[in-house]
Amino acid sequence: MAGRSVARGGRRRRGARSRPARVVADARHHRRVEDRHEGRDRPRTLPAVAAETTRAAAEALDRADPLARERDRFVVADDDLIYLDGNSLGRLPVRAAAAVERMVHDGWGRDLIGGWVRWLTYPEEVGDRLGAAFLGAAPGQVVVGDSTTVNLYKLASAALDARPDRRALVVPAGEFPTDRYVLEGLAAPRGLDVRLVPAGADVVDALDADVAVLCLSMVDYRSGAVVDVAAITAAARHVGATVVWDLSHAVGAVPIELDRWGVELATGCSYKFLNGGPGAPAWLYVRSDVQHLRSPIWGWFGQREQFAMGPAYDPEPGIRRWLAGTPTVIALAAVDAAVADLAEIGIEALRAKGTALTTYAIDLADARLAGHGVTVATPRLPHRRGAHVALAHPAARELSRRLIDEHGVVPDFREPDLLRLGLAPAYTRFTDVWDGIDALAVLLAGGAAAP
Incomplete structure (x- = not known):
């Protein structure tokens, strides 16, 4: 044309x-x-x-459409553009843009190092708000930080270490590539087997007493198919396996009830349907009764009495132990505002x-x-x-x-x-x-x- x-x-x-x-x-x-x-x-x-x-x-x-006016919450620079890719990167919320500007000019520009008085607990605070609005999670079980890949590594590694007697991991052959890569990377040095479930097969059929971890998405990244999280979690628990759930294509799009479904470990991104922005920090959920599991990545933000600068790593007792390095505060401000915006809808x-x-x-x-x-x-x-x-x-x-x-x-x-x-x-x-x-x-x- x-x-x-x-x-x-x-x-x-x-x-x-x-x-x-x-x-x-x-x-x-x-x-x-x-x-x-x-x-x-x-x-x-x-x-x-x-x-x-x-x-x-x-x-x-x-x-x-009762939600027609909600479009005004977003920056639409070109109304002629037909944007049908919100499952890859959500639009910029007006509120998130304003929050980032405030964080840059006031939080960083004005407050400087003094801003850390508020920012030290920011990952848990945003996690609690996200958990309440979109994950069905009680406070103290969600933290925002790192990427989905890093969080998958943390969660799957901790689950494997908790079951050293088991020799197998299960993941669909068509699962999102990073999920498969993480499991294969964990299995190789441990000499474990990775069972790839073929398309069309039931992942539950691959579970037995030798399986330590199953990694699975609630919403398939290609077809959009939704699986029964509660049923699969229960089936895994029946054989003593742990499911690490990837909720990247689900959060902000479909209702999630992690506490009610009995989920132990989950993670997901915040830049798709949550509209947190490109490269926005991911989140992870660890149910309160399994927070004794130990993250494989030890860092000073997960340390008890962080500023004591002690000689040995002594992790926090709660969800904070899953943090590692310094959080990306400006990006957290965008996620916080985006989540608050969607929560109002x-x-x-x-x-x-x-x-x-x-x-x-x-x-x-x-x-x-x-x-x-x-x-x-x-x-x-x-x-x-x-x-x-x-x-x-x-x-x-x-x-x-x-x-x-x-x-x-x-x-x-x-x-x-x-x-x-x-x-x-x-x-x-x-x-x-x-x-x-x-x-x-x-x-x-x-x-x-x-x-």
């Missing part, structure tokens, strides 16, 4: 332009949970207008909107893309999926590039054939979904836009 033209329905369609290459994860496509229910059997959460496939119907859904409202968006996306894909060889790789039952929809097509990589360059639509690509649409409920509109799928239909058909 040369230049810019106005698409039907009022959205301005973008001309071709140069954009950075997409970073692609090196992982095989699989569907962890295959949904066999026909579309007509699944529960509906949208008004009848959702059955229509026109842009006017999408506009009507936006007008009826509430996870139940976010989940309802996310379910409506994904249902709408699947309906549109069925109506407008199926005839072009696109298949929905996401479970069709709403309770079985998170807040992103995966569409499979052999030319997904090229389609992703062209959506960005030619249409100003930002999806996400995953090998070998998946387009992911991350439908962050706090700021994604139904018209965004329509515009994205319309652009994809236009590319596939090589023709004009639908009415």
Whole structure:
């Protein structure tokens, strides 16, 4: 397309332009949970207008959306950009931008070293607020810091050390790469076996009395499939194994009840649906009754009587022992503000909107893309999926590039054939979904836009 033209329905369609290459994860496509229910059997959460496939119907859904005004909480620098990648990086909350500015100018610029009077306990304070709003965790069990990879290493290593008699770890073969790499890195020097569970197999079947640790995501990073955390945790406990849960694609998108589900160890990032910003510190959860486990990374922020500068490491008795080095205070301010912002909306409202968006996306894909060889790789039952929809097509990589360059639509690509649409409920509109799928239909058909 040369230049810019106005698409039907009022959205301005973008001309071709140069954009950075997409970073692609090196992982095989699989569907962890295959949904066999026909579309007509699944529960509906949208008004009848959702059955229509026109842009006017999408506009009507936006007008009826109780969360429509929540988009104003975010910096939207280009309203023409159709951003469908909130499952990779969330938008910038206005409140987070202001919090970072205050931390830089007042906390750092004015208070200097005196700011540490408040910042020393900041990781636990933000952790408690995150735990209460989005993790179903009582105070004193969540701390914010480090990356998801580092936290997975801490938790899995501690769980392994607690069961030196066991010789196996379990992880799905299609689990997010860093999770597999961490477990393989822990197993190699210990001479342990890593059991890779093939796609479509039940991870519970891989558990036995020789398994120390199972690492698993609540929401599959490719298909968006949701697993039963409570049931899998109970099955692992039955054979004496510990599950380290990765909640990166779940937190802020689906309700989580760690205490009620009996989870012992969990971690996740804060830059996806929590909107904490690029490179934002991750978080980890350690249930209060297993906080005696020892982190493999010892640092002065986990030390009892930190400023006594003692000769030997003596860890704090609580969640603080899972800290290591100095926290990233400015980044913590962004996460704190982002979590507070989302908490005002509430996870139940976010989940309802996310379910409506994904249902709408699947309906549109069925109506407008199926005839072009696109298949929905996401479970069709709403309770079985998170807040992103995966569409499979052999030319997904090229389609992703062209959506960005030619249409100003930002999806996400995953090998070998998946387009992911991350439908962050706090700021994604139904018209965004329509515009994205319309652009994809236009590319596939090589023709004009639908009415």
